[in-house]
Amino acid sequence: MRVLGIETSCDETGVAVYDTDAGLLAHRLHSQVDLHARYGGVVPELASRDHIRRLVPLIEEVAAEAGTRLADLDGIAYTQGPGLAGALLVGASVANALGLALGKPVVGIHHLEGHLLSPLLAEPRPDFPFVALLVSGGHTQLYEVAGVGRYTLIGDTLDDAAGEAFDKTAKLLGLGFPGGPAIERAAAQGNPKRHRFPRPLVDADGFDFSFSGLKTAVRRTVETAGELTPNAVADLAASFQAAAIDVLVSRTTKAMEHVAREAPEPHRLVVAGGVAANKSLSISLATAAKHSGFEMFIPAPSLCTDNAAMIAWAGLEHFAMGARDGLDAAPRARWPLDASRRNVAGAKS
Ligand code: KG4
Ligand code: ZN
Numbered sequence: 001m002r003v004l005g006i007e008t009s010c011d012e013t014g015v016a017v018y019d020t021d022a023g024l025l026a027h028r029l030h031s032q033v034d035l036h037a038r039y040g041g042v043v044p045e046l047a048s049r050d051h052i053r054r055l056v057p058l059i060e061e062v063a064a065e066a067g068t069r070l071a072d073l074d075g076i077a078y079t080q081g082p083g084l085a086g087a088l089l090v091g092a093s094v095a096n097a098l099g100l101a102l103g104k105p106v107v108g109i110h111h112l113e114g115h116l117l118s119p120l121l122a123e124p125r126p127d128f129p130f131v132a133l134l135v136s137g138g139h140t141q142l143y144e145v146a147g148v149g150r151y152t153l154i155g156d157t158l159d160d161a162a163g164e165a166f167d168k169t170a171k172l173l174g175l176g177f178p179g180g181p182a183i184e185r186a187a188a189q190g191n192p193k194r195h196r197f198p199r200p201l202v203d204a205d206g207f208d209f210s211f212s213g214l215k216t217a218v219r220r221t222v223e224t225a226g227e228l229t230p231n232a233v234a235d236l237a238a239s240f241q242a243a244a245i246d247v248l249v250s251r252t253t254k255a256m257e258h259v260a261r262e263a264p265e266p267h268r269l270v271v272a273g274g275v276a277a278n279k280s281l282s283i284s285l286a287t288a289a290k291h292s293g294f295e296m297f298i299p300a301p302s303l304c305t306d307n308a309a310m311i312a313w314a315g316l317e318h319f320a321m322g323a324r325d326g327l328d329a330a331p332r333a334r335w336p337l338d339a340s341r342r343n344v345a346g347a348k349s
Helices: 033-037 044-066 085-102 111-121 162-172 179-187 212-224 230-262 279-292 309-320
Strands: 002-007 012-019 023-031 075-081 106-110 130-135 140-147 150-156 267-272 294-297
Touching (some): 002 044, 002 085, 002 309, 012 044, 023 044, 033 044, 044 085, 075 111, 085 106, 106 111, 106 309, 111 130, 111 140, 111 267, 130 230, 140 230, 150 230, 162 179, 162 212, 179 230, 212 230, 230 279, 279 294
Parallel strands (some): 002 075, 130 267
Antiparallel strands (some): 002 012, 130 140
16 A cells, blocks of 8 residues: 655645555655744744645655655545644645545544654564653653554643753754754753753652743743853753753653553553654663663654654554545644544543
8 A cells, every 4th residue: 555645734844655565665854944943933824835835846756756656646644633723724635635636545644643653664663552752842741552543641741842842942042943953962062960950740640741840940040140151051951951851751761660560561662753853862761761671662863853754654554444534624733642533542531
C-alpha cells in the first residue's frame, strides 16, 4: 500500500510518500521559520496563506522524488488536528480534493498520534506496548501505548508545554525563534549550575508536569541580572535547560517505575515530539531508561519535529485497520488524543 501524507497543523508544510514494501520513498518539509521570525512566534493567518502557496507544488515535488504518480497512490492521510484552524483547513481541503479527484480513500490523522508512532518509521522498531513521553511545542504528556489506536494518557502538563517553555525562555533571552534549538546551542557554552532554578512537581504524586514556575524564575533572574552579556545568556540558557530536563526526566522515570511494577518485561520507552531533538535531554533520558531497565527509542531529529512521514505512517496503519473518512471530515483545532474517535483505550483520569 502506498500512502501520501500531508502535514499542515502549524508552521511547516510537510509532504511524504510511504510504501508498505519500499518504506519511506520521499519526505519534504517547507519551514515557515523565516516568515514568522520577526514576529517572535507563529502568525496563524500568515501560516495558512503560506500553506496554500506551498502545499500543491510540494506534493508534485515529493511524488516526483518518490517516483510515483498520484494515480498510483492507495490513499491520502492528512493531519486533521489539533493545530491552527486555518492551517489545518488547507491540508484537509487539499487531501479531500485529491481523494475526490483520484477516487482514493482519505483519512484524517491526529497529529499527536503521528508523533507517538514516529519511532516506528526507523529500525529498530519498538514493539507494543510502550511508555511514551511526548514533548512538543504544544504538549507535554506521558502515555501508555498498547497498540495503534490504544493510547492511555497518564500524565499531562498543568500549564506550559516543554517546547513552549523553551520558546518563551529563548524570547526572553533574545535568542530568537524557534527557541528550542537556540537554547540548546547557547546552553552548550554555559554553566548549568550558575543558577539553581526550581524543578516544579518533581516530587509530587502522579505523572503531571508544570513549567510555569521555572519560566517565571528565569524571568525574575533576567530582570535583576543587569546586562545580558553572551556569557550571562549562555549560563541562563544552560541553567534553564538543566531544570527543564530534570523535570522531564524525573516524571518519566516515575512513569517507568510505575509500569515496571505493573507490567511484565520487556519494558520500552518511546520519546517523540520536537523537544526530543534535544541532545542533552535524550542523553539524560537514555541514562534514566537504562537505570529503570527500559529500552529507549527516539526518532532521528528530522522525525522528532513536525513532518509528514509520521502522518503517512499513521495513515497506513489506519487504512490497514479499515479506516475511511467521508469527505466532510472537519479539521479539529482542539482535539484531545484520548477523545479521538480512533482511540479505543481512553484516558485513566
Ligand atoms: O513537534 P514539534 O515540531 O511541533 C509541535 O507539534 O509543537 O515541536 C516544536 C517544539 C518547539 O517548541 C521547539 O522549540 C522545540 O520543539 N524544539 C526543541 C528542539 N528542537 C525543537 N526544544 C529543545 N531542544 C531542541 N533541540
Ligand atoms: Zn508536532
